Amino acid sequence: MIGDPTTFQPPYAVEGHGLVKTFGDFRAVDGIDIAVPAGAIYGILGPNGAGKTTLLRTLLGIVDPDAGHRTLLGDISPLRRAKEVGYLPEERGLYPSMKAFEAIAFMGALRGLPLKIGRERARALLSDHGMGASVDKPIRQLSKGMAQTVQLFGTIVHQPRLIVLDEPFSGLDAINQEKLETLIRAQARSGVTILFSTHVIAHAERLCERIAIVAGGRIRFEGTVAAARDRLRPQVRLRTRASDGPWRAALPADTMADDGNWHFDLPESGMEPLLRALLDGHAGIESLSIERPGLHDAFVAIAGEVAARQMEEEAGDRGEQAA
Amino acid sequence: MIDIVRAALVIARRDFTAIVFSRTFIFFLIGPLFPLLIGMAFGGLGEKISSDSLRPVIGLAMAAGDAGRMEGARAALVERVGERTFPELKRLPGGGDPAALLARRNVGVVAIVSGSIRHPVLTGKPDDIAMLEGDVSLIASAAELGAQLPRVTVTRRPVVTSTGAQDQARLLTARAGQALIFLLTMLLAGMVLSNMVEEKTTKVIEVLAAAVPVDAIFLGKLAAMLAMSFVGILFWTSGAVALTLALAGPGGLSALPPPAVGWPLFVLLGVLYFAMAYLLLGSLFLGIGAQAATVREVQTLNMPVTMAQLLIFFFASYAVDHMGSPAEVAAAIFPFSSPFAMIARAAQQEAIWPHVAALVWQGLAVVLIIRLGVFLFRRHVLKSGSGGGRLRWRDMFSRAKA
Numbered sequence: 001m002i003g004d005p006t007t008f009q010p011p012y013a014v015e016g017h018g019l020v021k022t023f024g025d026f027r028a029v030d031g032i033d034i035a036v037p038a039g040a041i042y043g044i045l046g047p048n049g050a051g052k053t054t055l056l057r058t059l060l061g062i063v064d065p066d067a068g069h070r071t072l073l074g075d076i077s078p079l080r081r082a083k084e085v086g087y088l089p090e091e092r093g094l095y096p097s098m099k100a101f102e103a104i105a106f107m108g109a110l111r112g113l114p115l116k117i118g119r120e121r122a123r124a125l126l127s128d129h130g131m132g133a134s135v136d137k138p139i140r141q142l143s144k145g146m147a148q149t150v151q152l153f154g155t156i157v158h159q160p161r162l163i164v165l166d167e168p169f170s171g172l173d174a175i176n177q178e179k180l181e182t183l184i185r186a187q188a189r190s191g192v193t194i195l196f197s198t199h200v201i202a203h204a205e206r207l208c209e210r211i212a213i214v215a216g217g218r219i220r221f222e223g224t225v226a227a228a229r230d231r232l233r234p235q236v237r238l239r240t241r242a243s244d245g246p247w248r249a250a251l252p253a254d255t256m257a258d259d260g261n262w263h264f265d266l267p268e269s270g271m272e273p274l275l276r277a278l279l280d281g282h283a284g285i286e287s288l289s290i291e292r293p294g295l296h297d298a299f300v301a302i303a304g305e306v307a308a309r310q311m312e313e314e315a316g317d318r319g320e321q322a323a
Numbered sequence: 324m325i326d327i328v329r330a331a332l333v334i335a336r337r338d339f340t341a342i343v344f345s346r347t348f349i350f351f352l353i354g355p356l357f358p359l360l361i362g363m364a365f366g367g368l369g370e371k372i373s374s375d376s377l378r379p380v381i382g383l384a385m386a387a388g389d390a391g392r393m394e395g396a397r398a399a400l401v402e403r404v405g406e407r408t409f410p411e412l413k414r415l416p417g418g419g420d421p422a423a424l425l426a427r428r429n430v431g432v433v434a435i436v437s438g439s440i441r442h443p444v445l446t447g448k449p450d451d452i453a454m455l456e457g458d459v460s461l462i463a464s465a466a467e468l469g470a471q472l473p474r475v476t477v478t479r480r481p482v483v484t485s486t487g488a489q490d491q492a493r494l495l496t497a498r499a500g501q502a503l504i505f506l507l508t509m510l511l512a513g514m515v516l517s518n519m520v521e522e523k524t525t526k527v528i529e530v531l532a533a534a535v536p537v538d539a540i541f542l543g544k545l546a547a548m549l550a551m552s553f554v555g556i557l558f559w560t561s562g563a564v565a566l567t568l569a570l571a572g573p574g575g576l577s578a579l580p581p582p583a584v585g586w587p588l589f590v591l592l593g594v595l596y597f598a599m600a601y602l603l604l605g606s607l608f609l610g611i612g613a614q615a616a617t618v619r620e621v622q623t624l625n626m627p628v629t630m631a632q633l634l635i636f637f638f639a640s641y642a643v644d645h646m647g648s649p650a651e652v653a654a655a656i657f658p659f660s661s662p663f664a665m666i667a668r669a670a671q672q673e674a675i676w677p678h679v680a681a682l683v684w685q686g687l688a689v690v691l692i693i694r695l696g697v698f699l700f701r702r703h704v705l706k707s708g709s710g711g712g713r714l715r716w717r718d719m720f721s722r723a724k725a
Contacts, residue, residue, distance in 0.1 A: 023706055062532050063705055079536055087533040093526030097341060109333045110534035154530075 013038040013162050013193035014059055018068035021054050028054040029065070030217035036195050036210075041188045043204035044197040045299060046214035052197035053090050055214065056166050059195075060087055073162060083112040086160035090167045090197075092151050096140035100126060100150045103139055107154030118157055125153045129179070145176050152180070156187065163187060165196035169203055181207060205295040215303040225295055232293040232301055233265040239286040240278070247281025250274050266290060327542065330535035334543025335550065338518075342551050352558050355510075381455060382415040382432035384424065389440050389466075390414050396466035403474075410458055421446035440466045490671070492580030497643050497670035500582070500589070501663050504597045505636045509629070511552040512604040516612035516628060517621045518544050523704070524617075532705055537697045541613075545605050545693075549598060556597075582670040584678075592669045592678055599685040600662035604632065606689055607659075610696025614703055639663030646671055655681060658688035 014036040021029040028051045036042040046052050057063050059070050061078025072078040072085065094103050104125065105118030113121075126135050131146060139147050148171055156163060165184075169177050184207055188194050198204055204211050205225055213221040213228070221228055239261050250273070255264035267274060271290065278285055342348055383390040394412055401409055413432055415424060421435035425446060434447025434455055443463045445452055465472050522528040522540075531540050582589040608628060615621045642654035642664050654664035655677070665681045 057533075060533050062529070063701075082534050085533075087530070089526065089529040089533065091526040091529060093522075093528065093530050095337070095341065095521070095525060095527060097345070098337075106333070106337055107530060107534070110330060110531065112329070151530075 011038060012036060012071075013040075014042075014070075014072055014195060016055075016059055016065075016068060016070040019055070019058055019065045019070060020067035021051075021058050021063065021065050027217050029058060031068070032214075032217070032219050034059075034212055034219065034222070036193060038193050039188070039191050040209045041184065041194040041207050042196075043208035043211045044195070044214055045199065045201060045204050045211055046197070046303070047199055050214045051217040052214055053166055054217075056164055056195070056197060060085065060164060081162075082110075083158065084161045086111070086155035086158065086163040088152055088155045088163075088165045088168055090170070092148055092171075094139045094147055094151055094154075097138055099136050099138055100131070100142065100146075101135045103150055104154045104157050107151075108157040111158040111160070113158040121157050122153065125157065126150075129153075145172055148172060149176065149179075152183070156183075160192065162193045162195065165194070167198060168196055169198060169200055177203070201294075201296045201299055211295075213299060213302050221298075221302045228295060228298040228302065229293050232297055235291045235293060236262075236264050236266050236271075236274075237287070237289045237291065238262040238264075238278075239288075241284030241286060242282065245281050245283060247278050247283040250277030250281070260286075327536055327539045330539035331543035331546060334531070334535070334540055335546040338544055338547030339550050342547070343554060348551075352555060355559055356562075378411055379433040379451070379455060380411040380413050380431060381459065382413050382421075382424065382430065382435040384415045384419065384421055384435050384437040385439065385443075387414075392440060392466040392469065393436070393462055396462050396464075396469075396472075399472060400462065400465055409462065410455060412462075436463075489580070493583055493671045494643065496580050496582045496589075497667035498640075500593055500666040500670055501636075501639060501643060504593065504600055504666055505632075505639075505663060507552070507556060507597055508600045508604055509632050509636075511548070511555070512601050512608060512632075513625065513628065515545065515548050515605040515608040516615075516624060517618065518548065518609055519613040520615065520618055520621055528704075537700055537705070538693060541606065541609055541693050541697055541700075544609060545602060548605060549601055552601060583673045584669045584675065588675075589669050593666055595682060596662035596666045596669075599682065599689070602689045603658055603662070603685060603692065606692040606696060610692065610699060613696060613700045635660045636663060639667070643667040643671075656684075658685055658692075661685050661688075 012035045014034065016032060016034045019029050019032045019034075020027065030051070032051075032055060034055070044052050044055065054063070058065050059072065059078065061070075061072065061082075069076065070078065073081040075081045078085075095106075098106065101119055101122040104122035105113075105115050108118035108121070109115050123135055126132060129149065131149065134142055134146060134150075139150065142150065152165075152168070155165070163184075168180055168184075172180060181203065184194055184196070194207075196207075208225055210222070210224055211228060212219045221231070241260070243260060251262060252264045252267055255262055275288075383393055385393070390412075394414075397409055397412055410433075415430070415432070415435065421437050421444070424430055424435055425432070434445055434451045436443050436445055436459055438444040440463050443459055445456060445459050447455065519528070522531060528540075584592065611624060611628070612621055615624060638650075638657075639654050639660040640663075642648070642651035642660075645651050646668070651664060654660040655668065661681055662685060665678060668677060
């Protein structure tokens with residue numbers, strides 16, 4: 001049976017416990033526990049070499065773990081559930097001589113979808129997404145972005161219950177990235193579980209209900225995006241006319257000062273006592289804002305500054321390549 | 324198992340259509356015509372060259388009368404036993420030292436007969452003397468007898484059955500069948516070597532490996548290449564039959580002596596043994612080729628693989644002449660030489676059951692080789708399993724673990 005989102009789904013679409021995968025002396029996945037709730041959009045964040053791809057390949061059954069165990073859609077043998085899974089690998093792969101609609105139908109056929117139905121759906125998918133003119137074109141004649149879209153359609157043509165996307169946004173321009181986000185949301189609305197890896201924090205922040213932050217082959221954080229952000233205290237940004245006075249004693253000890261601008265974590269006691277001290281001390285408040293930390297800040301705090309900078313550089317490089 | 328076969332068919336279908344409907348496939352089909360045409364064009368010339376130039380020439384440094392009698396005797400013998408048997412004779416100016424004559428350039432003879440008919444002296448290199456001594460003696464004897472050379476008439480008594488002749492004839496069929504299967508396997512199975520390179524360079528392998536078991540990928544690729552080979556063989560066979568009918572008429576098809584199991588079964592076994600030889604070598608080549616990362620690596624592997632094929636053929640070829648010997652039994656049992664040895668058996672022995680057993684055994688060997696190829700592919704290319712370490716049978720036959 002082709003994936004039907006209305007059928008019973010276990011509480012977790014994907015589970016892995018104590019997963020270890022080594023290549024020689026290198027531990028790419030180092031004792032990872034993960035549980036992706038059915039129907040969720042779940043993001044795995046981490047810089048290159050963090051172990052994201054190896055983790056996904058292990059969960060999908062492309063490689064076997066050296067230790068630990070996994071279940072995919074409730075099955076301990078992932079390939080047995082292949083018909084209900086769609087997978088877009090990080091390194092895109094299509095036969096250059098195949099026509100676009102044939103490539104999509106072929107990928108569906110690999111997952112058990114009859115070729116006739118696959119061809120019909122492929123034509124419809126391409127037409128619906130403004131690629132009707134490319135239906136009969138060989139892949140080698142398509143642009144990189146279009147070929148990537150064809151492969152994405154090949155990933156969903158058989159209407160899987162679980163879609164696994166490895167760095168799906170890399171190589172796409174801004175317009176196509178937005179289209180992909182829309183498509184992911186549409187799939188999730190129909191009950192499909194989406195598991196994707198990315199090093200672009202913004203995508204994860206916009207799309208994901210839950211995330212796992214991976215670095216050095218280990219999960220450093222697992223939970224909702226809100227929970228990740230809640231690990232950091234809100235930031236207070238204050239601008240005063242006065243540069244000194246008794247009110248300064250009310251500011252936290254680690255406050256950063258910059259020409260009348262003050263930056264500090266929101267105190268445990270809240271804003272009211274601080275505000276009172278500022279007013280009583282005639283600090284001359286010009287502006288005051290409380291900012292909730294973004295996922296990027298949370299990532300920096302969790303995975304470390306180096307990992308965050310690496311991810312930003314990678315995102316920049318890939319953006320340039322896509323452009 | 325059904326899932327593996329279904330997935331293999333999807334992959335086989337893709338590969339088959341990609342190859343057969345490509346422009347290059349036409350070159351694949353007409354490729355064998357080139358050597359055939361060249362062979363036909365140069366065949367007559369080659370035969371003339373071999374009969375004229377390769378026949379040794381003996382110089383006659385004798386008195387004119389003796390030389391004339393020698394030539395007459397040769398002509399009389401040629402009339403009885405045919406032209407090809409005897410060396411050419413060429414008169415040389417007499418009186419000189421034959422050894423000195425042979426040392427000169429442009430003499431154009433291999434050895435020189437001097438002396439007289441009754442006491443001929445043959446001068447030449449030891450090997451040439453050993454080869455020509457009998458011929459010279461026979462020609463000289465005939466020359467000595469001259470017109471008195473007796474001619475004994477042979478009474479003809481034809482028979483329908485001659486076991487010895489039949490055995491000889493079947494040996495010819497055995498060799499022909501073996502050579503044909505080997506030629507086709509060598510031409511076609513080598514192509515499997517590079518079969519995984521496209522998937523690896525285009526990264527399609529990741530899509531395939533995530534969707535279907537690697538066994539299905541291997542099986543599908545082998546099936547596609549086998550089907551493609553059968554298309555080629557059907558094309559070539561049709562061409563060959565049409566050509567034979569056109570040139571030699573319906574009788575031309577029965578030029579080969581009938582095999583022991585009869586033509587229909589022999590042809591069927593030929594097809595099956597070709598398929599098995601192809602699958603056996605193909606699965607091995609696919610396994611080896613799958614380890615290669617680039618086309619260059621595959622090209623490097625081509626030569627040792629061809630040499631290995633030749634060795635197997637020589638082994639099976641040797642066994643044909645020694646039916647029932649330990650070497651022949653070994654050739655029939657060793658999976659890679661088994662199809663070649665068994666087609667030779669089909670030509671020479673009537674028993675059917677060894678073929679059933681051999682086909683089952685060869686099929687089993689194909690499965691084992693595919694499993695080994697899959698295991699190595701998963702371990703070294705997909706980097707599945709713990710990497711390194713010993714090759715364990717249990718790992719080879721285990722599916723993806725939980």
